[in-house]
Amino acid sequence: MSASSETTGRRCSVGIDFGTESGRVLVLDLDSGEELAVAIVPYRSAVIDRELPVTGERLPHDWALQDPDDWREVILRGVPEAVGKAGIAPSAIVGIGIDFTSCTVLPVGSDGEPLCCSERWRANRNAWPKLWKHHAAQPVADRLNEVALERGEPWLARYGGRISSEWYYPKLIELWLDDRDVYDAADAYVEATDWIVWWLSGARLRNASTAGFKALWSPDEGFPSVDYFTAAYPGFDAPTEKLGTEFVPIGTRAGTLRPSVAKRLGLPESVAVAVGNVDAWVTVPALGVDEAGAYVMVVGTSICDMVVHPKEIRLPGITGVVRDGVLPGLYGYEAGQVAVGDMLAWFVGTVAGDAEDPFTAYEGAAARIAPGATGLVALDWWNGNRAILADADLSGAILGLGLHSSPSEIYRALLESIAFGNRRIIDNFEENGMALHRIVACGGIAEKSPLTMQLVADTTGLKVSVAASSEIPARGSALFGGLAAGAFTDLGAAVAALKPEIARTYTPDDAAKRTYDRVYAIYRELYEVLGRSRSEWLHGLKRIRTEQHAG
């Protein structure tokens, strides 16, 4: 224990960001906002989408699982490492906050252990956590959407008129349909973020945000009726039993560290544990945003977009609007794009160049191409469309290809497709009365691809600021850890105290904007046709593909 931290009363918080491939542990100084140390722990099994680790069983298409022991390793190895690197006394840590991908869900026994960690269930793929990008529940989502539309379910408007296969009920009902044994053995079927908090603190709580955004719950209206679920799936009559019915708001305290966990981490038992949060949403306060009109983008494997607003506007094409969902006291709106970094990694893996660092090489070559000069337009639906179509059965497209098309032009077209997809989402907000005046971005692609950020500015006509931190989600989690520990009077004070520096601001280029307006006009019509009026084309291709792989 360091005497100096004792005497100065230094207050620090640990923020843990559980991503798709790894977990990141940050130690944040709650007074200076300084990032003292970071530990990164990759998941051993990463994304399990080919075969089950235990049995080698080949997974069906569109499956994506994770291993809870990989998550625990982030905590057990990462927290001591980060605290050690920070050079502070463990007693300086006053809080822990965490964020997780969502909707990543797992079946858990009454003892709080994930079913897949038990001998009994380990060899059964249905017992494993389904990662957010597990898309095999699309038929369930389709059915739930169909019945909700038929019945005119009032809650549907909160989700832009369509629910996603990535969400809670499609995954739960998929389990109920596929394997009643696992379903029945699960005492709870919970968001991973809540399970981590449960494991850290022993508090079996559900956060209200994921319940709102992913499990169709609202503080005013509760859950969809049992009638609705049984109309869609006769016999499925206990929709809330495994989720729970009581929810705690984000920004509150779940409890303190369990003694056994505190001991293994070398931290005081008094450390406050914040209610679980989601990787995207914690970035909003972490980026210093607490006002309407700012559009927050987390640009990484995928993009999550968030807007807060004092009023509830039921607009189509968003992934959700939840009161207190992102920031207490405001309505949080969420939208996003599924395949971003994923799609670029696919491109680099598919169109291999000779460059040692192909991303940098393509970024450089693509930056030298003028707007519109590729003659190409792409739809970034490499892993389906999240907003504004919420359809995992869509797929990507490139049009305008010719004998002259170069790899760099195709790469640029993919970056433009990210920017156009983003503009489509922004158009949707603005066409529904939510004016936006600035964009604030963070995430791996926001940091590493200035061209992507310039394209976002040039296509939307809005300034884009990128924060000078690679640890924005973990900063947000640490902020909530500090709030849970009582280090700030309220969230506003925490946001003001911990606002990060801006690394770079991208200003729209007028000439580029004019050219992109023309390309975007084509893009938007194509989007309507392939995504809506003739979506049976892409759906048909996927159906035939699935049948041929099965047969």
Place this chain on the structure above:
Amino acid sequence: MSASSETTGRRCSVGIDFGTESGRVLVLDLDSGEELAVAIVPYRSAVIDRELPVTGERLPHDWALQDPDDWREVILRGVPEAVGKAGIAPSAIVGIGIDFTSCTVLPVGSDGEPLCCSERWRANRNAWPKLWKHHAAQPVADRLNEVALERGEPWLARYGGRISSEWYYPKLIELWLDDRDVYDAADAYVEATDWIVWWLSGARLRNASTAGFKALWSPDEGFPSVDYFTAAYPGFDAPTEKLGTEFVPIGTRAGTLRPSVAKRLGLPESVAVAVGNVDAWVTVPALGVDEAGAYVMVVGTSICDMVVHPKEIRLPGITGVVRDGVLPGLYGYEAGQVAVGDMLAWFVGTVAGDAEDPFTAYEGAAARIAPGATGLVALDWWNGNRAILADADLSGAILGLGLHSSPSEIYRALLESIAFGNRRIIDNFEENGMALHRIVACGGIAEKSPLTMQLVADTTGLKVSVAASSEIPARGSALFGGLAAGAFTDLGAAVAALKPEIARTYTPDDAAKRTYDRVYAIYRELYEVLGRSRSEWLHGLKRIRTEQHAG
């Protein structure tokens, strides 16, 4: 001179096939049908589409030129080489026939020399031959189509309702618009095939086939009226002046070798020279086809499809129907696809693999993928669409892309796009009352890609036979050389005598056909939307690209 050929009376013919990248000279034994020797002479300047050789001037987009001296080198180097290799006496050669790409056209002075070969005009790009795939005259073609439609021009139906930018008048009017000096200096503006015959024999003749297929002429109706041309381009009032007004049918004799040429080639002056022909059309008799119901495909850089029929049926979407155009006494119908081998070369050049022979590697990997299993569908419009849309401003597309899409899957999708494009053309013939019962194919891709041929069979449900010769066009030219020399009583006798062996027959697989019927149903709708009802999307992308490159 070899005594044996004298005494045995051996009769041989030289066939010269002028392709896009090289010329091929074949010596054919007219009695046995045996291919005695082949000489291949690549063009030094190949396709001139980046810069003019003399000045280094950068060529505008969509330009494609050739150098007539490259063609002469094929004759001067290739003929002696082939005759030498054949081990026959030069006196055994009784005829020469040639075929050329079309519509490849050049301005020629009154002395018969190409303008671009003179000091005066060499540095002027407008004086050079425009290769068939020069597509810069698309605006002229658009204007000609528009005015023809407005005026209800009766000849338009012979060309499927639309003329192509590749043809004679778009290229001639482009020259007239761009450079009146070159236009006026040209005593003739002729098909390269006619110019070669002119150079070989001194006979300034025009063949009736290219006049019919490419220059809007018909033996019954002559040319479009001067009124039509002046309505489209006021001042352009002498449309036939540089083309000529008298045409000789294919299958006839132009004359004999000029003494100076005979001397340089080491051949007798008595060698008969056949009227010029076109690379695609000579394959029909060369493949042993002289009946309706057979569909001939020449599958190489592009695909040319030909059908002969006793009646004239005016069907949309073909590139032309010309009486006596392919075989004397029958109506010849032509259709085709622009980018085939070109598109595959683009793919291999863009998606570079590690394989030493990437074509073979991709062919093997793609062949192991089941029909429909890629989830992809592509439109093969990498260089526009020839049939059934005749629109050079269309461009290629791939739909159905996902994070799982592999290079081999994309490669297979491109092969399937060739097969679907072909089925679309066959559907068009059949929907207009021309039943087809077999396919006969030749060309580089037909020989080297069994998968492409199997896909053609599986998508159409027709048997596909591939001839056991790599020299089908040159065989056809040699056949016409023999006919010009009087070695056969008529064309039917020549076809029967020189019918080649079949190397392989591809039989449709019923299960594959059923799956491809489903993918094709999607393809055909997409084709209608991108190619017709919403063609402004691809047109707009090309327009923006062209402007951005110009600006």
